[in-house]
Amino acid sequence: MARLTRSSIKKNKNNVDTIVNMNISQKFKDIKKQENKKVVVLDSVSKENSIFNINSILSIIISYTNFNDLVELSTVCKRWNQLSNPIIHRSVKLMRSRAIQNKVHNKKFNKVAKSEAEVNECISNLKKFAPLVKEFRLKDSIGPNSAIEFFNTFNFITILTITHLNISQDQFILNMMSVAISKIIRKRIYKEAIQLPSSLTKLTLEDVYEADGTDIFHKTINSHKNLIEFRCNSFYLCNFIEPFQISYSTLQIFGYSSQRHRNDEQLHKIVDNNIQLKALDIQLNQLSQDLITRINQRLVNLEGLFLTKFQSYPEYDTQLEVKFSKSTKIKQLRLVFDKLSQSSLDSILVNCPQLNVLEIQLPKQWLLWTKSISSNCKNLEHLTIYPSHEFHGQELKDFCKEFYNSEFLKNVADSLTKLESLRINGFHIFVPNPLNFDRFKNFKNLKFVQFENDLIIKKA
Template sequence: MTRVLRSATKKIQDNEIINNKLNISKKSKTIKRGSKKVVVEGKDESIKHNDIWDITSILSSIFSYTEFKDLVNANSVCKKWNHITNPTIHRTFKLQRSRAIQNKVHDKRFHKAAKTDAEVAECIANNSKFAPLVKEFKLDENLNPQRSTELFETFRFITIFTIERVGMSQDQFLAIMKSLNQIKELNLKSLSIKKIFKKRFYTKSVQLPPTLTKLTLENVYLSRNPEQFIQTINSHTNLIEFSHITYNQTGFLDPFYKNYPSLKSFKYSSQTLDNPQSLYDVVQFNPQLIALNLQLKCTDSTLISHINSYLVNLEDFNLYDSVVYNQTRSDITAKFSHPTKIKKLKVTWDKLSQCSVNSILSNCPHLEDLSLIQSRSYLSTDSIISLNIVNYSKILKLAVSVDSLNKSSFDFILLNCVNLRELHIQLPTAWKEWIDIVGTRCMGLDQLALSPTPRMNNPERESFFQELYETEFKTNTFTFMNTITKIILRSFNFNISKAEYFTNFTKLRSIKFPLQYVRNLRMSKNQILLDKDLWPNFRLRDHKVLQRHYDIELIKSTF
């Protein structure tokens, strides 16, 4: 009996202790430190409010790197995961289902336009409830104008919108843009716009929203002078980036013939513009520009002088003096006269004189990224070029593709780029001398990209591959072989390469072979297999198959 009473008493005491602990945990405790009071919340409350225990942001980051099919599976795990993954899953959508599904659900007598219209109607019905989550969309097929209006009125929350390889009337485009009043980025590529004269429902242009900050126009074709389309495109007010690649259009430059305060990046490319005078005002009235990219056949000294004089904040300059094969070739002398703030410079030239290129280089003392590319035509001269780069210790990335550059200039350039980390070179016919210079001068390279000169014929190229591998890579011990982590071999033949050629690269982690030729057009990426006997300790990373070419990247195992 005594034993039972003791047991019951102990049980009651234990319950009281537990209850007391629970009561204490639900209350805040105050700890006095001198005159200050620090409130320590109960355990449950601290877990509830402490950001460390709120893993929503962590899960969002994880899901952002997850493949789509796995993301869909995660979406059905629980309500929380459903809520987290929905914005990623429904960020964009496809207008049409797979061909196999369409063949099952649609009458075979349906023509293509009818099938497309039915698919778009089905898409709207199935996805309209997720419309606020849809932020990005690419339109690459022709739609019925009424269905198009319905589509974009439903998905009016799109912020990044691309139209590519589509033809439509001016009115249809205006109806689309009227709906997208939250758009931030607009990309029009290979778009054909036609003005209609009958059954018009827009007689005035549409104002682009102030949210639009990036506009890209690439090969936009206009038929019958669609004035409202041009006025609509030119109604932007807050662009930060503008890019225009065109054959013969200049009307979209009108907003920039006066100061456009928000604009920071301007790109213009035209192969038919005969006079760059239209660009003088763009440069003169927009000194706030940070990035400028010009690809022209008509570069002249006045334009270069304007850039140097007015764009005092320029940090990124890309000048492409393009080659036109039917024009008479004559050298252009266009110089920089005073120093600039340019950090990233890419000069691709044919007609620019040697002294012009050197004057630009000598007035860019803050360079960190430099690309020098000589573009040649059948009218180009074969004279040897000397380029001078002095005391450019800030340059971290250098690309050189100049067949006629003399050896001493290349050596002098590398000598002055003492902190170079990334080097891309197109090797000339006398490539061994250039490899020796790289081996002598480059002490801290992290990445090296090589490509042979296009002047080599196929037998010469095959011989070059073998000699570079067997003689330079396999037997030499250049300093850069102990620092490089990534090699890019452009226009190399992956099929005659193997791991043993790279054993001297002690820190190598990646080898990339871009633009490998596809012999079988039906070959998918899953059919590209890696021979483990030739490539032990390497694995094939995901690669892209683009029409007749594909990129291969091999990753070295770390164990």
């Protein structure tokens, strides 16, 4: 656009100069200026026409360019610089390597001083690109004041991951992983809870541990209003699910994992009051009949259901009887717990007629389960199978051989005609004969078979 406009202006400037040299009246000059403006506008309109606009094509090409080449490319011209900068500066690195820090900073600086100097230099050098920075991964410990200055500067970040840090409740910011929140008594920065931005739509908390007295952190985390996706994964009890126990209309995806969970009351309320949920991922030490039944009865819009039971002592496990009374819209299903009765499995699969992705753990008595899968999952495209966690040593080896030579694998091509991928985990101790993979040649749509880490690509 700039090039066309300059050429047009230059051409019209020559015309104006001619008119000036001829000493014509000011009236004609004004008329000529109006004509110049029209020419510039017409050039702009034609340049914006989709026929001439190749910026989108260039952006796609640039997005696949090596980073170092991309930096060089940005120096070619202003237009290429404008196209490449959003990719170059989409994320920002807070600190350079420790070796570089030792070279450029005063030797008298300790580790903390070097880190603070790095943060200040990062802010100083990159603040002009702040509107372009959309992703950031915080993995280095920095002081509260530096953290505040950094996030005040780079306030257009939309994807934030915090990992492997021990920070105070004044510093947290929103993917948090392996984070311990401690209490501050003196020199508090914030004395009141902060309201999370209304634009926040995804929040992930993984192994977040709260010490006593961190109520401000707790209130701030729970101040969200418009989440679409929430996940909390912790060995400890997750104390951040209270907001979802009443109706939370924007929530579409809810994930909860805890090995210390003992009371289903909170989960019952979440299921009862959020019938709009599209995906539910629950991982617990125990999965109750009441909870699974509620899920079927209440979550009528569910398209993804992921149920995982953590391994425990088999003698303490009891078989679960579950009946799905309603047909569902479920397309993706994970059942990773093998203490489910045969009739319960049949009930679930029969009521998932749209199912195309299944991840399942087989019990010790697995033959009837494979028959149920073959009979009830005709639209299945992706299948992942795990052996029972009760199999060990020689018993596991025997299962692997028996399953590998079972009627299920021999006949699955006829029963699951739409199957595109088959993953069978737990077979790392048993290496199948490659010649036996000829049995998969009858699959019309199968693209690959995977036994643990051994991937066999089916040729077209």
